[in-house]
Amino acid sequence: QKEVEQDPGPLSVPEGAIVSLNCTYSNSAFQYFMWYRQYSRKGPELLMYTYSSGNKEDGRFTAQVDKSSKYISLFIRDSQPSDSATYLCAMSANTGNQFYFGTGTSLTVIP
Amino acid sequence: NAGVTQTPKFRVLKTGQSMTLLCAQDMNHEYMYWYRQDPGMGLRLIHYSVGEGTTAKGEVPDGYNVSRLKKQNFLLGLESAAPSQTSVYFCASRRVLGTWKGTDTQYFGPGTRLTVL
Numbered sequence: 391q392k393e394v395e396q397d398p399g400p401l402s403v404p405e406g407a408i409v410s411l412n413c414t415y416s417n418s419a420f421q422y423f424m425w426y427r428q429y430s431r432k433g434p435e436l437l438m439y440t441y442s443s444g445n446k447e448d449g450r451f452t453a454q455v456d457k458s459s460k461y462i463s464l465f466i467r468d469s470q471p472s473d474s475a476t477y478l479c480a481m482s483a484n485t486g487n488q489f490y491f492g493t494g495t496s497l498t499v500i501p
Numbered sequence: 502n503a504g505v506t507q508t509p510k511f512r513v514l515k516t517g518q519s520m521t522l523l524c525a526q527d528m529n530h531e532y533m534y535w536y537r538q539d540p541g542m543g544l545r546l547i548h549y550s551v552g553e554g555t556t557a558k559g560e561v562p563d564g565y566n567v568s569r570l571k572k573q574n575f576l577l578g579l580e581s582a583a584p585s586q587t588s589v590y591f592c593a594s595r596r597v598l599g600t601w602k603g604t605d606t607q608y609f610g611p612g613t614r615l616t617v618l
Contacts, residue, residue, distance in 0.1 A: 398541065424606075433505075433591055433609030434544070478543065487532075487551065488559060489607065493543035 396492025409466040413479035420481040428476045469499045505610035514582045522577040524592030533575035537588040582617045
């Protein structure tokens with residue numbers, strides 16, 4: 391069983407839609423949860439990070455962590471064509487030395 | 502600042518050939534990482550380094566060696582390339598401020614596309 395599971399999609403939505411992206415994990419030691427965005431043929435870039443459980447909002451993006459269910463989510467409100475990318479979840483335990491990534495979900499926002 | 506750079510951007514090897522991928526960062530970061538990204542597998546950690554002169558194995562280290570002789574450089578070597586090593590390789594670096602609190606993010610390079618025939 392992989393440490394982190396993520397639905398690869400692809401996901402296609404109309405502009406303005408609310409997008410929900412999710413990951414599940416098996417390692418209860420994970421404390422730090424991140425979402426990265428990766429445009430085609432580029433390296434990933436950090437979008438949001440969250441420590442332990444709870445919600446975090448940044449503009450149109452909201453990250454949620456439910457440690458009891460080992461489930462994390464990223465919501466994108468008022469999605470834009472520029473949001474079209476692959477979204478990767480990532481996690482780490484306290485040491486922060488190793489990061490475990492999901493397989494990524496490919497998102498296309500149609501104008 | 503150039504951030505994280507990777508050399509080369511593309512490479513085609515024959516089975517059994519060797520090569521070295523170079524990662525350089527100009528942000529004075531302590532930690533550096535090598536990942537490979539394959540369809541359906543996501544990013545997987547090959548090796549990482551927590552400082553100059555130190556290296557450690559990640560999730561998929563077999564068939565790779567690394568060295569960090571200078572703080573700004575992290576080299577990934579393939580001694581005898583195999584078709585299974587066809588992948589996109591990403592290097593990343595991050596600053597570490599005491600106990601990690603998640604705020605010191607990883608900065609990724611643009612990637613190296615390697616094909617082994």
